[in-house]
Amino acid sequence: xxxxxxxxxxxxxxxxxxxxxxxxxxxxxxxxxxxxxxxxxxxxxxxxxxxxxxxxxxxxxxxxxxxxxxxxxxxxxxxxxxxxxxxxxxxxxxxxxxxxxxxxxxxxxxxxxxxxxxxxxxxxxxxxxxxxxxxxxxxxxxxxxxxxxxxxxxxxxxxxxxxxxxxxxxxxxxxxxxxxxxxxxxxxxxxxxxxxxxxxxxxxxxxxxxxxxxxxxxxxxxxxxxxxxxxxxxxxxxxxxxxxxxxxxxxxxxxxxxxxxxxxxxxxxxxxxxxxxxxxxxxxxxxxxxxxxxxxxxxxxxxxxxxxxxxxxxxxxxxxxxxxxxxxxxxxx
Amino acid sequence: xxxxxxxxxxxxxxxxxxxxxxxxxxxxxxxxxxxxxxxxxxxxxxxxxxxxxxxxxxxxxxxxxxxxxxxxxxxxxxxxxxxxxxxxxxxxxxxxxxxxxxxxxxxxxxxxxxxxxxxxxxxxxxxxxxxxxxxxxxxxxxxxxxxxxxxxxxxxxxxxxxxxxxxxxxxxxxxxxxxxxxxxxxxxxxxxxxxxxxxxxxxxxxxxxxxxxxxxxxxxxxxxxxxxxxxxxxxxxxxxxxxxxxxxxxxxxxxxxxxxxxxxxxxxxxxxxxxxxxxxxxxxxxxxxxxxxxxxxxxxxxxxxxxxxxxxxxxxxxxxxxxxxxxxxxxxxxxxx
Numbered sequence: 237x238x239x240x241x242x243x244x245x246x247x248x249x250x251x252x253x254x255x256x257x258x259x260x261x262x263x264x265x266x267x268x269x270x271x272x273x274x275x276x277x278x279x280x281x282x283x284x285x286x287x288x289x290x291x292x293x294x295x296x297x298x299x300x301x302x303x304x305x306x307x308x309x310x311x312x313x314x315x316x317x318x319x320x321x322x323x324x325x326x327x328x329x330x331x332x333x334x335x336x337x338x339x340x341x342x343x344x345x346x347x348x349x350x351x352x353x354x355x356x357x358x359x360x361x362x363x364x365x366x367x368x369x370x371x372x373x374x375x376x377x378x379x380x381x382x383x384x385x386x387x388x389x390x391x392x393x394x395x396x397x398x399x400x401x402x403x404x405x406x407x408x409x410x411x412x413x414x415x416x417x418x419x420x421x422x423x424x425x426x427x428x429x430x431x432x433x434x435x436x437x438x439x440x441x442x443x444x445x446x447x448x449x450x451x452x453x454x455x456x457x458x459x460x461x462x463x464x465x466x467x468x469x470x471x472x473x474x475x476x477x478x479x480x481x482x483x484x485x486x487x488x489x490x491x492x493x494x495x496x497x498x499x500x501x502x503x504x505x506x507x508x509x510x511x512x513x514x515x516x517x518x519x520x521x522x523x524x525x526x527x528x529x530x531x532x533x534x535x536x537x538x539x540x541x542x543x544x545x546x547x548x549x550x551x552x553x554x555x556x557x558x559x560x561x562x563x564x565x566x567x568x569x
Numbered sequence: 570x571x572x573x574x575x576x577x578x579x580x581x582x583x584x585x586x587x588x589x590x591x592x593x594x595x596x597x598x599x600x601x602x603x604x605x606x607x608x609x610x611x612x613x614x615x616x617x618x619x620x621x622x623x624x625x626x627x628x629x630x631x632x633x634x635x636x637x638x639x640x641x642x643x644x645x646x647x648x649x650x651x652x653x654x655x656x657x658x659x660x661x662x663x664x665x666x667x668x669x670x671x672x673x674x675x676x677x678x679x680x681x682x683x684x685x686x687x688x689x690x691x692x693x694x695x696x697x698x699x700x701x702x703x704x705x706x707x708x709x710x711x712x713x714x715x716x717x718x719x720x721x722x723x724x725x726x727x728x729x730x731x732x733x734x735x736x737x738x739x740x741x742x743x744x745x746x747x748x749x750x751x752x753x754x755x756x757x758x759x760x761x762x763x764x765x766x767x768x769x770x771x772x773x774x775x776x777x778x779x780x781x782x783x784x785x786x787x788x789x790x791x792x793x794x795x796x797x798x799x800x801x802x803x804x805x806x807x808x809x810x811x812x813x814x815x816x817x818x819x820x821x822x823x824x825x826x827x828x829x830x831x832x833x834x835x836x837x838x839x840x841x842x843x844x845x846x847x848x849x850x851x852x853x854x855x856x857x858x859x860x861x862x863x864x865x866x867x868x869x870x871x872x873x874x875x876x877x878x879x880x881x882x883x884x885x886x887x888x889x890x891x892x893x894x895x896x897x898x899x900x901x902x903x904x905x906x
Contacts (some may be wrong), residue, residue: 308706
């Protein structure tokens with residue numbers, strides 16, 4: 237892990253995000269937040285609580301329920317000297333912002349021959365398991381990862397959440413950050429210092445030799461849990477978190493695959509055509525002659541996410557699925 | 570560009586006349602430049618020298634010039650797929666524009682934007698947009714940005730009657746009104762939403778849409794550049810002095826088809842209608858008639874402008890035709906800043 241050992245301070249994922257925003261807003265006057273219920277309400281998840289008290293309603297703007305409109309306003313503000321952080325309450329609502337992000341924000345720098353820039357952050361979330369039904373539970377980050385011009389960030393720990401968000405705010409490109417809403421209360425060590433985490437640098441969360449488990453966002457925790465269970469079976473699993481899927485640290489992923497010769501990619505996007513497919517392809521190309529088994533993928537079941545808890549739980553990847561697949565892959569050697 | 574905020578009271582009457590003459594010549598030149606620019610685009614396109622799509626704004630020159638003449642260089646505009654006129658009126662150079670339209674390296678966007686994506690940061694043009702209504706958020710965001718940065722810049726969002734069907738227009742007008750943003754929504758109603766008369770696609774009253782958000786709205790004859798300028802000037806002043814957004818409906822007409830290839834238009838409009846606008850409501854004729862009848866200019870002044878513009882456009886076309894294409898390595902540049 238890349239965490240410095242000097243300062244031990246345990247806070248939640250939510251507090252880490254809040255702290256990153258507060259620090260950047262203090263540092264840079266052009267940073268502001270816009271979105272639904274971001275001010276006094278601090279969002280339904282209370283991640284932004286306290287920011288409006290410090291920075292005022294001029295810099296923490298409660299918007300109408302107009303995702304397309306206020307995302308577009310973010311684009312225009314970013315093009316003219318501001319650094320907006322656009323808050324999209326649920327990742328599912330990214331569908332409503334698509335023209336503004338895909339056709340406008342992502343392309344403006346290129347279409348203008350490098351003259352205009354869109355230094356905008358979109359903060360949103362992903363992940364099922366909250367019994368919220370098919371329109372509040374999806375993990376749609378691959379949609380954005382497909383679009384040249386965008387960067388896509390998936391923090392998995394409080395430490396990463398703070399450092400990656402600060403990097404995103406300082407980036408001159410449109411960056412979309414997906415936080416798993418089930419992780420907001422997760423705790424971890426987060427230094428009080430000002431630190432950033434570069435994009436495109438994967439983090440080896442646990443070293444191992446028999447199999448590589450590549451997880452994104454909350455699936456990193458699933459992979460770590462699976463690694464512990466596999467250790468009991470004398471299977472040594474390496475766990476890697478790409479942290480950003482655009483840009484993707486292909487080198488670290490391929491090196492690990494070459495070392496262990498077996499790979500499972502776990503991501504909460506739908507199983508088909510997902511981030512897992514891209515990563516599996518990168519590894520198949522980069523480590524083909526070193527692999528003992530096909531690269532396997534685990535994603536969310538290809539169904540609209542059902543409401544009933546007994547059904548919803550069937551659709552989300554879990555450590556048991558990873559363990560079973562890993563055992564099969566390792567036995568096949 | 571002339572300084573539009575100039576207080577003319579300091580001038581005596583002959584100086585005032587000279588200034589008015591100079592400004593009128595400038596506006597006439599700008600409109601004529603757009604007309605000739607577009608005629609040449611048509612020529613380049615139909616002779617297969619220009620790739621892609623092209624949407625001509627001939628007939629709508631007075632809106633672009635009248636509005637942009639009310640703006641400062643550091644004010645913002647966002648434009649549309651029919652945006653050559655806006656771009657020129659805001660201060661872009663004809664040679665770099667032609668180069669962009671032909672996909673050349675010396676174009677405004679190094680050949681990577683093209684007709685529908687021309688942007689020119691130096692003249693405050695945040696870009697044409699090939700998504701109908703797609704720039705409404707950008708224009709409104711630029712206005713929010715101006716307000717947050719404490720400048721007195723104003724932002725103008727040009728859009729056509731077709732964009733009245735897009736939801737984002739209403740989302741951002743709502744926010745512009747709530748937050749009293751310095752943005753002017755300029756709706757160019759050229760009567761046709763592509764190939765369909767706007768009355769078949771647009772229910773109710775157009776300015777009432779803005780008024781419902783308590784946005785100040787006016788409707789004007791968009792073929793009369795003097796009327797467009799005076800009304801725009803008032804709306805710009807409102808926005809600049811913190812009185813919030815406004816909506817300007819300009820009634821105008823597109824002489825050519827939706828795009829250059831839209832030749833046979835009989836199924837959606839008559840030749841008589843086209844001829845009526847060209848003869849009786851042409852912005853260049855209206856303005857030049859006013860100038861000559863009021864004694865401001867005579868025909869030889871106008872001929873002089875015409876010949877200068879003609880030379881400029883011919884040189885600009887030649888510049889673009891001679892300009893090199895981008896090198897292959899350009900294709901991967903500027904994906905990320």
